[in-house]
Amino acid sequence: MPNYTIIINPQAGSGAAKKVWPKLKTALTAAKIKFTYYFTEYSGHATILSRQLAQQLPAQQVSEQVFMVVGGDGTVNQVLNGIHDVTPTPIPIAYFPAGSGNDFARSLHLKQKIATFIDHLIKIRQPSNLNIFAVQIKDETGKIQQQLLINNFGMGFDAHVVHLTEHSTLKAKLNRWHLGNLAYVINLISVLKNQKSFAVDVQTKQEKAHFDQAYLVTLTNIAYFGGGVPIVPTADPHIEELDLIILEKPSLIKFIGLFILMLVNGHHLNSPAVHLFKTEQLQVSCQPAQFGQMDGEDMGHHSFQLNATNNQYPFWI
Ligand SMILES: Nc1ncnc2c1ncn2[C@@H]1O[C@H](COP(=O)(O)OP(=O)(O)OP(=O)(O)O)[C@@H](O)[C@H]1O
Numbered sequence: 001m002p003n004y005t006i007i008i009n010p011q012a013g014s015g016a017a018k019k020v021w022p023k024l025k026t027a028l029t030a031a032k033i034k035f036t037y038y039f040t041e042y043s044g045h046a047t048i049l050s051r052q053l054a055q056q057l058p059a060q061q062v063s064e065q066v067f068m069v070v071g072g073d074g075t076v077n078q079v080l081n082g083i084h085d086v087t088p089t090p091i092p093i094a095y096f097p098a099g100s101g102n103d104f105a106r107s108l109h110l111k112q113k114i115a116t117f118i119d120h121l122i123k124i125r126q127p128s129n130l131n132i133f134a135v136q137i138k139d140e141t142g143k144i145q146q147q148l149l150i151n152n153f154g155m156g157f158d159a160h161v162v163h164l165t166e167h168s169t170l171k172a173k174l175n176r177w178h179l180g181n182l183a184y185v186i187n188l189i190s191v192l193k194n195q196k197s198f199a200v201d202v203q204t205k206q207e208k209a210h211f212d213q214a215y216l217v218t219l220t221n222i223a224y225f226g227g228g229v230p231i232v233p234t235a236d237p238h239i240e241e242l243d244l245i246i247l248e249k250p251s252l253i254k255f256i257g258l259f260i261l262m263l264v265n266g267h268h269l270n271s272p273a274v275h276l277f278k279t280e281q282l283q284v285s286c287q288p289a290q291f292g293q294m295d296g297e298d299m300g301h302h303s304f305q306l307n308a309t310n311n312q313y314p315f316w317i
Pocket residue numbers: 009010011012013014040041042043044045046071072073074075076098099100101102103295296297
């Protein structure tokens with residue numbers, strides 16, 4: 001059985017992770033699982049903390065280590081970015097979902113029930129490789145960021161919703177009644193009123209495309225975004241594939257119709273206003289500046305240029 005280094009984000013799920021941790025800790029101890037644990041202390045700390053902890057591991061212990069995340073999609077993203085290149089053999093990541101949206105867990109059917117999680121954990125013998133994306137993000141200042149992502153990168157509509165939600169107290173208030181995702185729905189209405197269309201250029205290995213009236217541009221590794229909205233039902237992290245969906249600005253009535261189709265049967269993908277690229281490498285850029293989101297984290301307001309490729313990472317799930 002591996003040694004677990006556990007990173008808990010006490011803020012995830014507006015405190016859900018902090019609340020569940022004592023019960024999870026008791027269950028891990030009862031199951032005789034070996035672990036050490038650390039709480040994140042500020043936003044972005046999971047990357048720094050996990051990196052430091054991975055760097056401190058004696059070489060002979062690396063093959064027995066698993067890093068476990070107790071938090072949401074953003075914390076998994078940060079731990080992955082923290083540890084992925086520290087050791088010659090990547091350290092697998094286990095995950096107990098305790099965030100607000102938990103889209104990564106949803107796409108992998110991971111369990112939030114402690115007993116089921118522990119039962120499964122003790123049966124795992126080897127990691128499973130999943131697809132992740134390596135992205136290079138350049139903004140209008142020329143600043144380049146290299147990041148790994150597990151779920152999606154969005155420009156425009158979805159990122160605008162994330163921006164408003166992350167900058168309001170509504171999500172925290174609603175999370176008290178386990179209704180945090182309602183904050184996204186409420187902000188979605190405000191974004192519907194304010195989001196303008198924008199220009200997007202796409203280049204894949206196979207084709208080039210330009211859209212003058214893009215509204216939502218989302219590169220995704222999984223079926224969901226925004227806490228369970230099935231944006232690309234065929235996207236699957238078990239498949240080495242980049243899925244880019246572009247929605248051209250629809251009328252309000254058409255948007256509502258597409259949204260209903262998306263929730264009901266995924267037939268929004270058949271609309272002429274929706275364009276889906278499935279590829280192994282792509283470049284996408286937007287003009288003028290738009291809000292961006294990566295794995296549900298606000299990336300600010302920029303004219304992004306994105307380069308993305310597939311990668312594989314071992315998960316202990
Ligand atoms: N101690 C802390 N204080 C304040 N913010 C923190 C702390 N630790 C982590 N964070 C930040 O909390 C944010 C949210 O984390 P996370 O995405 O895991 O939870 P969530 O948003 O509730 O879940 P999901 O992404 O699944 O919707 C991240 O941006 C992270 O940097």
